[in-house]
Structures are given as structure tokens and as C-alpha cells.
Amino acid sequence: MTTAPAKEQFDVIIVGAGPAGSVAALLSARAGLKVLLLERGEYPGAKNVSGAVFYGSAILNQLIPNWWEQAPVERYICRRDIAFMSPTTAVALDFRSAGAGYATAPYNGFTVLRPKFDRWLAAQAEAAGAFLLTSAVVDDVLRENGRIVGVRVRREQGEIYAKVVIACDGVNSFLAKKAGLQREFHSHELSLGVKEVLGLDPAIIQDRFHLSGNEGIAFEYLGAITEDVHGGAFLYTNHDSLSLGVIGQVSSLVERRKRSYELLEGFKAHPAVAPLVRGGKLREYSAHLIPESGWSMQPKLYTGGMLVAGDAAGFCLAAGLYLEGMNYAMQSGLAAAETAIVACQRGNFSARTLAIYRKYLKQRHVSTDFRAYRHAPSFVNGPRLQNLYPEMVARGMEQIFRVDGAPKQKILPLAYRMVRQSSIKPGQLLHDVYQVARAYLW
Amino acid sequence: MVMTTHEEKMRTVRFRVAATPHIVVNSEICRNECSVHACVYVCPANLFVPLDDGGILFNYEQCFECGTCYIACNQEGAIRWSYPDGGYGVTFRES
Numbered sequence: 292m293t294t295a296p297a298k299e300q301f302d303v304i305i306v307g308a309g310p311a312g313s314v315a316a317l318l319s320a321r322a323g324l325k326v327l328l329l330e331r332g333e334y335p336g337a338k339n340v341s342g343a344v345f346y347g348s349a350i351l352n353q354l355i356p357n358w359w360e361q362a363p364v365e366r367y368i369c370r371r372d373i374a375f376m377s378p379t380t381a382v383a384l385d386f387r388s389a390g391a392g393y394a395t396a397p398y399n400g401f402t403v404l405r406p407k408f409d410r411w412l413a414a415q416a417e418a419a420g421a422f423l424l425t426s427a428v429v430d431d432v433l434r435e436n437g438r439i440v441g442v443r444v445r446r447e448q449g450e451i452y453a454k455v456v457i458a459c460d461g462v463n464s465f466l467a468k469k470a471g472l473q474r475e476f477h478s479h480e481l482s483l484g485v486k487e488v489l490g491l492d493p494a495i496i497q498d499r500f501h502l503s504g505n506e507g508i509a510f511e512y513l514g515a516i517t518e519d520v521h522g523g524a525f526l527y528t529n530h531d532s533l534s535l536g537v538i539g540q541v542s543s544l545v546e547r548r549k550r551s552y553e554l555l556e557g558f559k560a561h562p563a564v565a566p567l568v569r570g571g572k573l574r575e576y577s578a579h580l581i582p583e584s585g586w587s588m589q590p591k592l593y594t595g596g597m598l599v600a601g602d603a604a605g606f607c608l609a610a611g612l613y614l615e616g617m618n619y620a621m622q623s624g625l626a627a628a629e630t631a632i633v634a635c636q637r638g639n640f641s642a643r644t645l646a647i648y649r650k651y652l653k654q655r656h657v658s659t660d661f662r663a664y665r666h667a668p669s670f671v672n673g674p675r676l677q678n679l680y681p682e683m684v685a686r687g688m689e690q691i692f693r694v695d696g697a698p699k700q701k702i703l704p705l706a707y708r709m710v711r712q713s714s715i716k717p718g719q720l721l722h723d724v725y726q727v728a729r730a731y732l733w
Numbered sequence: 734m735v736m737t738t739h740e741e742k743m744r745t746v747r748f749r750v751a752a753t754p755h756i757v758v759n760s761e762i763c764r765n766e767c768s769v770h771a772c773v774y775v776c777p778a779n780l781f782v783p784l785d786d787g788g789i790l791f792n793y794e795q796c797f798e799c800g801t802c803y804i805a806c807n808q809e810g811a812i813r814w815s816y817p818d819g820g821y822g823v824t825f826r827e828s
Binding site: 542545556565 | 735746778825
């Protein structure tokens with residue numbers, strides 16, 4: 292059987308105008324490639340939800356110097372809390388820095404509203420010469436001679452050809468599955484995030500969170516906040532609103548028969564949270580899946596004519612101390628673009644040539660970070676680390692600070708008694724201490 | 734207005750409803766082969782309604798397109814889903 296050579300209308304087709312897709316389009320277009328960026332939403336960001344703190348400022352600054360001066364950012368993060376909760380108590384580790392890179396350019400992180408930020412970012416790709424087509428949903432890849440040569444958009448004459456396709460179509464990546472690169476997921480590998488944006492006067496936000504000007508906070512919560520569902524909660528400040536939400540492992544929500552939006556109401560009503568959200572007026576409710584399992588759910592990252600980046604490739608680091616996705620989306624998008632540029636220079640789009648993607652992912656610290664933290668997600672996102680221990684810390688502090696005429700207890704016997712009273716076995720505890728150390732310390 | 738009902742939450746979300754559903758539930762499977770009905774609990778938009786006969790009624794109009802129902806469903810083939818036509822479905826403005 293003979294097949295005519297593919298009608299290559301574009302050098303690169305990028306599916307999905309989120310942070311991975313838009314920076315891939317930007318870099319490819321700057322290199323002089325003919326780029327088509329496809330987005331199924333009415334505009335880029337229309338389908339996208341995250342917390343959203345964007346920790347990739349330094350990365351984006353290399354592409355667009357002082358990008359925050361022109362982009363729709365909310366507040367830069369100068370303060371982060373990790374709080375351990377019991378139903379009545381909170382114990383928080385409070386981090387605040389006015390140090391270099393936190394309170395000065397390029398800043399460590401910014402809160403953003405995704406529909407605004409993603410739209411701006413896609414416009415930068417357009418300005419660099421990429422062609423953006425919105426309201427275009429991609430149903431399948433096109434193959435010729437065993438290689439992927441384009442995509443099928445759901446419309447009349449929707450077959451569009453390219454030398455390289457980069458799938459940046461998000462956590463549910465239909466494209467990676469159609470290309471045979473990704474398997475079906477298990478419900479313990481993904482978490483559901485539900486979120487609200489509550490409007491609040493900027494002056495109240497500043498007073499309430501001890502902020503000046505454009506400073507902002509990122510608070511994260513573990514423990515009894517999600518009841519017995521494995522997960523956590525977050526609260527971030529925007530310019531004139533708060534973004535807050537609850538994240539729950541899908542399998543755990545099913546097992547416990549808990550509704551995520553009811554957990555969200557419980558979070559807002561917690562005595563440590565209620566005063567922070569008081570007076571907020573609901574502007575928008577949203578929900579999205581999070582690929583929380585990192586390393587273990589990553590697809591095969593390339594095949595002849597195609598690469599996978601961003602959430603579609605599972606590049607989301609959800610590991611206790613870290614809750615980062617957009618930065619890795621951008622790093623992997625850039626690595627994919629670098630790969631496409633080299634492939635176009637060589638005129639070769641085989642899997643063998645595209646394998647150079649691995650090298651670029653390593654250079655951009657994507658695969659190295661995910662490898663380093665490969666033990667963290669399955670363990671940190673489990674019941675003891677996310678629920679049991681944080682709650683025990685909160686309950687323990689309640690005991691330690693209590694003055695009620697009873698004799699003071701020393702901490703070790705108190706801790707011993709609490710462990711004895713819980714469902715945790717001493718062997719389990721030792722194992723967990725080792726796991727935490729292995730996940731974070733070395 | 735900090736505490737809100739699910740109905741109040743959903744009223745803040747903008748949807749452009751497509752003519753055809755992008756998610757199809759095979760209620761026969763829900764009725765005969767599934768006793769868990771995980772979809773009823775996990776859907777953040779609360780779109781799965783259990784029926785008296787054990788089946789499931791699904792409203793696609795206010796779907797977030799998150800995929801949680803598909804991931805949570807333990808019965809092969811009970812939920813068939815794709816994305817709505819381009820430009821249709823949920824359109825977030827502030828998230």
C-alpha cells in the first residue's frame with residue numbers, strides 16, 4: 292500500500308492553550324516555526340482551574356522579561372502557611388519572607404485567575420507569530436505510516452496536518468490515550484479540587500492577612516479539614532478576592548461517600564478559617580481534576596510525530612510541601628518546543644529523534660524533580676500523612692497548652708499515649724518517619 | 734454569603750449549553766450491575782440523580798467537564814464521555 296506524503300500545513304500543532312501549550316507555541320513561533328495553537332474553550336483559560344498560585348515566575352521571566360508588569364497577576368506570595376487541623380484547632384507553620392526573590396523581582400510566586408492569565412499568555416504566543424484557533428475541540432490524531440501526522444478537529448474538513456503534534460490537553464488527555472501513550476487512570480491516582488472565589492475589599496484583605504500593597508498569602512491545610520477523605524484545603528489572596536478550595540482523592544471521596552462541596556462548606560466554617568473568609572461574596576464556583584500521582588502516572592512522553600506535556604503528561608507535583616503544576620507545565624512545554632525545533636532542523640520526526648525530549652526535560656529539571664519526589668505522592672497523599680498525623684499534632688498542641696489544674700505532662704509520654712489511643716501501630720509510625728525522611732530529606 | 738448552598742454555587746457558573754450531550758449514561762448498567770453509584774457523590778456539579786428503579790438520570794447541561802464521574806465509575810461502559818463541541822460547555826471567568 293502506498294500513501295501520499297502528509298500535507299504538512301504546519302510545523303507544529305499544539306493542542307490546548309494552557310500554560311504548557313502557550314509557552315510551547317511562543318518558543319516554537321519565535322524559532323520561526325509555523326505554529327497552530329488549538330483551544331477547545333471559547334477563549335484560553337475558559338476550561339482551566341487551579342488554586343491558583345503560579346510559581347514559575349523566574350521561568351517565564353526568561354521568555355518575557357518583567358512579564359508581571361504587563362500580565363494580569365493578582366498578588367505576589369510573601370507569606371505561606373501550612374496548618375495542621377483538628378475539628379476545633381489549628382497549628383500552623385508560618386513562613387514570611389521579604390528576602391530577595393520573594394519580595395523582589397522576579398518574585399517567587401503570584402496568585403492568578405486562570406481565565407485571565409491563560410488568555411494573556413496565549414496572546415503572547417500569538418504576538419510571537421503562532422496562530423490561535425479557539426472553540427476547536429480535537430477528537431483524534433491522524434496517522435500515516437505508523438507516525439502521527441496531525442489531528443482531527445471536530446468540524447467540517449477538520450483534518451489538520453503537522454510535522455509534530457504536542458498534546459497539552461490537560462489531565463484527561465484524550466489525545467495521549469488516542470495515541471496509545473497513556474493508560475486509563477485509577478481513582479486513587481487523581482484528586483478532585485473544588486474551589487470558590489470570594490470577593491472581598493482589598494483593604495480588608497491587607498488588614499486581615501497583615502499585608503502591604505500587592506503582597507499576598509498562600510495558606511494550605513491538612514488534617515481533619517477534609518474529615519476522613521484523603522486530601523487538603525487551600526486559601527489564597529487575590530487583589531480583591533480570595534481563592535479557596537478543598538482537594539479530595541477521588542477513590543477516597545467514593546469510599547467515604549462524601550460530597551466535595553459539602554467539605555468545602557465545612558472548611559469555611561472551621562473556627563480557624565471562618566474569620567479569614569468572613570464577608571466574602573461568592574463570585575464563582577469551579578472544579579477540576581488534579582493528576583496527583585506524579586511519576587507513577589506519567590504516560591510514555593513521545594512517539595513518532597507527537598510529544599506530551601503539562602498535566603497531560605502528569606507533570607503536577609502534589610507532595611505535601613509542594614503543590615505545583617503551572618511551572619512544570621511551562622518547563623515541559625518549553626522542552627517539547629525545543630524538541631520540535633531540533634526535529635524540524637533535522638527534518639526527522641521519528642520517535643528516535645523526538646527522544647531528545649527526555650534530555651530537555653532533564654535540563655529543565657522536570658524529570659529530575661519528579662524522579663527525586665517519586666516516593667512522595669503515594670505516601671504523602673495517603674490517609675496517615677494527610678489526615679491522621681496533622682490532626683494528632685493539632686490535638687497534641689491543644690493538650691500541651693491546656694492549663695486546667697491537672698499536672699503538666701511531658702511531651703514524650705503525651706505523644707506515646709496519643710499514638711497508643713490511635714489506630715497507628717508503632718511499626719507503622721517508624722515506617723512513616725522513614726518514608727517522610729526518604730521523600731523529603733535525601 | 735460566605736456559606737452557600739450548592740444551588741447558589743452553581744448559579745455563579747456560566748454555561749453555553751450544546752445541543753447534544755457530551756456525556757451519556759447507560760442507565761441499564763447502573764440499574765443492573767452497579768450498587769455503588771459513586772457518580773452521585775463525586776460529581777461536583779451534582780448532576781447524577783438516582784432514580785427509584787435503581788437507574789441514574791444525568792443532566793449534561795451544567796457539567797464542569799472535569800472527568801471525575803468517568804474516573805470514579807466502577808462499571809465498564811456505564812459512562813461514555815468526550816468534550817462538548819468547541820466553544821460550548823462550561824466557561825470559567827474568575828477561577
